Amino acid sequence: MNPDNLAKLIDELSAMFHPTERDRPHGRWVEAPKSAPPSKRRRSKTAYQLKITLNGIRPPIWRRVLVPGHATFHELHLIIQEAMGWEQAHLYEFDFGSVLIGIPDGWDSFQLEKELMDARRIPLQQWLTEEKQKFLYIYDFGDYWRHTVTVEKIETLPKPLERAACLKGKRACPPEDCGGVYGYLELLEAAAQKDSLADPELRELVDWMYDMKGEDFDPDAFDVEEANERLAYIRL
Structure with a gap:
C-alpha cells in the first residue's frame, strides 16, 4: 500500500x-x-x-x-x-x-x-x-x-x-488471567468437549471463560x- x-x-x-x-x-x-x-x-x-x-x-x-x-x-x-x-x-x-x-x-x-x-x-x-x-x-x-x-x-x-x-x-485474544499460553490451550481443549467433561474444575474454568468473553466467544x-x-x- x-x-x-x-x-x-x-x-x-x-x-x-x-x-x-x-x-x-x-x-x-x-x-x-x-x-x-x-x-x-x-x-x-x-x-x-x-x-x-x-x-x-x-x-x-x-x-x-x-x-x-x-x-x-x-x-x-x-x-x-x-x-x-x-x-x-x-x-x-x-x-x-x-x-x-x-x-x-x-x-x-x-x-x-x-x-x-x-x-x-x-x-x-x-x-x-x-x-x-x-x-x-x-x-x-x-x-x-x-x-x-x-x-x-x-x-x-x-x-x-x-x-x-x-x-x-x-x-x-485470550481472556485475561487464564494462566498464560498453556492455561489458554487447556481452556480451549476443555471448551471443545464441554458437554462431555467429567471434571467439575474444568467445567468451572470453561464457564469462567465464557463469563469473561461472552457466551458467543469464538477463538x-x-x-x-x-x-x-x-x-x-x-x-x-
Missing part, C-alpha cells in the same frame, strides 16, 4: 469513529503513572507498519497496525492492548535485548542486568530504525504473554497520523472494525 493510500485509509477511519470522553468504555482505559512528558514533541510523517504476534499459540493470533513515529512506547502499549483485545489490567515491558522499555516503578530492581528506559518518554522513531527489525512486547508478568513485534514497513506519509489503525488480524474470530473503534480513543 503506497503512502497516499495509507493516509486516505486513516482519514476514512477517523471519519467513521468520532469518540468523546463520554463514549470512552468504562474500565478499559488505564492512564500512565504521572510523569513529566517531553516539552513539546514534533509530530512525525514517518509511519510504521507493525505486526504483533502472540507467541506460543497455533494457529497464530496476530494483528497488523499502522502507527506514527512520534508515538511513545507507552502509546504503543495502549495500541497493542486495544488492537489485540487485552484489558490493560497488568504491567508490561518492551524487550530489545540489553534494554527494557516500560514503566520503571516497581520492576526496575528485578532487571539490574539491563538498562531501563521510561516508555512514556521515548518515541518509536528513536528505536525503530529499519524494516524487519524485531523486538518483544511482554504483557502481564504472571501469565507472561510474549508478543513478537516486527517492523514490516517504514513509510513517509503526506501528513502525520493522528490515530493508529488496525489493518488486519487473525483470531481472538477463531476477529473483527477489525471493532479493533479500530477501540483504537479511535487513542489520539497521538
